[in-house]
Amino acid sequence: MDLKHLIFIFLLLSSIFAQRQYIPTPRHSHTAVMIGKKIYFKGGVNQGFDGLGFEDFFYLDLSIPIDTTQKQKIPFFSENNEGLTANSWSISGLGGINKDQIFIFGGFMKDNSSLVLQYDSPNKRWITPIINGSPLPIRRRETSGVVDDEGLMYIWSGTTDTFFGQPFDIINDMVILDTIGLSWQIKSTPFARYSSTAVLLPDGMILYIGGRSEDFGYVPMNQLPIYNTKSDTWFNITTSGIIPESRVGHTATLVPDGRIIVYGGIHMIGEAYLPPKEDLIVLNTSRPIYDWKVPQIQKMPASRSTDELHILDISNEAEYKWVTTMDKPVYHQNDQIQEYHNDFQTPTLTISSQEYKTATGPANWL
Ligand SMILES: *[C@@H]1O[C@H](CO)[C@@H](O)[C@H](O)[C@H]1NC(C)=O
Ligand SMILES: *[C@@H]1O[C@H](CO)[C@@H](O)[C@H](O)[C@H]1NC(C)=O
Ligand SMILES: *[C@@H]1O[C@H](CO)[C@@H](O)[C@H](O)[C@H]1NC(C)=O
Numbered sequence: 001m002d003l004k005h006l007i008f009i010f011l012l013l014s015s016i017f018a019q020r021q022y023i024p025t026p027r028h029s030h031t032a033v034m035i036g037k038k039i040y041f042k043g044g045v046n047q048g049f050d051g052l053g054f055e056d057f058f059y060l061d062l063s064i065p066i067d068t069t070q071k072q073k074i075p076f077f078s079e080n081n082e083g084l085t086a087n088s089w090s091i092s093g094l095g096g097i098n099k100d101q102i103f104i105f106g107g108f109m110k111d112n113s114s115l116v117l118q119y120d121s122p123n124k125r126w127i128t129p130i131i132n133g134s135p136l137p138i139r140r141r142e143t144s145g146v147v148d149d150e151g152l153m154y155i156w157s158g159t160t161d162t163f164f165g166q167p168f169d170i171i172n173d174m175v176i177l178d179t180i181g182l183s184w185q186i187k188s189t190p191f192a193r194y195s196s197t198a199v200l201l202p203d204g205m206i207l208y209i210g211g212r213s214e215d216f217g218y219v220p221m222n223q224l225p226i227y228n229t230k231s232d233t234w235f236n237i238t239t240s241g242i243i244p245e246s247r248v249g250h251t252a253t254l255v256p257d258g259r260i261i262v263y264g265g266i267h268m269i270g271e272a273y274l275p276p277k278e279d280l281i282v283l284n285t286s287r288p289i290y291d292w293k294v295p296q297i298q299k300m301p302a303s304r305s306t307d308e309l310h311i312l313d314i315s316n317e318a319e320y321k322w323v324t325t326m327d328k329p330v331y332h333q334n335d336q337i338q339e340y341h342n343d344f345q346t347p348t349l350t351i352s353s354q355e356y357k358t359a360t361g362p363a364n365w366l
Contacts, residue, residue: 003045015358022058023071030125031092033102035121037063040079042104043087050163052110053088055083060309065285066326066339083126084119085111089153093147095179098122103129103147103179104199105155108163115139132183137175139164142248144208146200148229151180154206155225157192170194170219174227177249189227190234195248199260200286204229207237209262209283210247217247218267221281221292239283241292245276258286271272280320295320328336 030053038059041187045051057079060066064075090107094100102119109117115137118129143158155175160166172192177184196211196219206227212220222243225236250265260283266273284291297320329350 002266005089009334017110018051021073022076023075024056025054026055029107031090031104031107033092033094035094035100036103036350037061040119041119042084042092042102043090043107045088048107050161052089052108053086054085055081055084055110057084062326066309066311068311068324072266074168074309080124081126083128084117085109087117089141091143091145093145093179095147095151095153095154095177096120097151098150101179103153103177105145105153105175105177106137106143106158108141108161112164125233129175129182134187135186136172137184137186138166140171142194143171144196144198145177146198146206148200148204152178152179152229153179154198154227154229156189156198156206156208157194158277159194159248172214187232191225193225195249197252197262199252199254201254207260209260210250210265212248218248221246224290231334237290239290239292240287242279242294244281244292244294247276252283254285255314259284259314259317261312263312298322 024041025046027044027046030041032041033041038061040057040059043053043055045053053238058076059079061077066074068074081134087104087107087109090104090109092102092104094151095103101122104117104119106115115331116129116131118127119125134144137155138160140158141161143155145153145155147153153176155177157173158171160171162168165282170192172189174187174189175184176187189242192214193208193211196208197309199207199209206229208225210221211219220243222239223236225234227234244262245267247265247267251263253261253263255261262281262283264279265276267276268274278294279295280295282293282295284293296318311323311326311341313323338362
């Protein structure tokens with residue numbers, strides 16, 4: 001073998017090994033966004049409720065077969081975090097003209113000089129965008145955000161925190177961040193909520209599931225507010241079917257057939273954080289009256305205090321299954337993290353930690 005061949009083999013091997021696999025620390029209150037076949041994770045905390053959070057940045061590569069029983073081999077890879085500050089309780093969305101820019105908003109940030117951070121994914125670099133418009137939105141946690149087709153990120157309500165130099169308060173507004181024009185506007189809203197989960201429906205409506213209201217009460221799961229992004233109006237819908245236990249910090253994933261898969265979360269009783277009675281609930285939005293169902297499924301296997309990755313197979317509506325492997329790549333180009341594709345398996349990938357479990361949805365905790 002001549003030198004040229006050896007060099008070629010060396011280059012080939014070094015390109016294969018250049019990207020070292022990464023083993024993330026257990027966490028909750030991180031945020032995640034899916035671009036192509038990669039789910040990018042940012043921030044989060046390991047213990048307790050508060051904290052400045054992690055500054056690592058990594059992704060899960062869904063084009064590689066996953067076997068969750070082989071923890072060392074789960075295809076997590078570390079990514080450039082230069083310019084990313086440690087954060088937790090932030091939310092994120094995919095924006096920009098080509099839907100390839102990650103926008104992180106609010107939450108705890110070690111360097112809190114900017115409310116928003118932007119990851120330019122094609123160029124693999126973090127930037128601090130200059131966003132026009134006044135007043136500046138209030139930094140908040142326990143909010144939720146979705147980005148529509150026009151690149152507008154809708155961030156409703158949430159709470160301030162003494163950590164941000166502000167007394168606790170529930171914020172009554174809708175921040176609309178234009179991820180293309182880099183400007184924002186703030187609208188007042190008829191009521192406020194925190195720790196609910198937003199789902200963007202195909203018709204431009206945003207459905208809010210769960211959370212707590214201004215009187216700190218857990219809102220009933222059969223009364224769901226909807227924000228019409230086109231007309232800037234609100235209405236409430238009443239669901240049919242069972243009424244699942246109220247919850248906060250769950251994830252909600254809209255799949256292309258109109259099911260919203262709601263997973264996890266907590267319901268506090270006294271001082272105790274308890275998982276809601278039903279681990280997994282499904283809202284059918286293909287029906288004129290949205291309908292809740294509790295699928296027949298084993299409860300999440302021994303999970304609430306581990307750092308495992310969990311995969312839910314939703315391909316058979318009659319039989320949801322927790323699985324440990326995912327062989328086939330997910331081929332869908334997503335623009336919203338909650339729009340997981342379900343050609344094969346997948347919708348809810350979770351990494352759990354301590355008493356919370358956090359999924360890749362836009363929710364903060366799970
Ligand atoms: C920014 O961080 C500093 C130092 O931790 C803190 O005193 C201040 O209240 C924070 N301000 C905001 C708006 O988060
Ligand atoms: C929707 O429900 C909220 C409370 O959850 C209430 O404050 C609001 O007035 C309701 N809106 C309409 C249009 O009924
Ligand atoms: C959702 O509703 C549609 C229309 O009624 C129905 O065809 C479909 O089977 C339902 N899906 C589930 C999971 O119940």
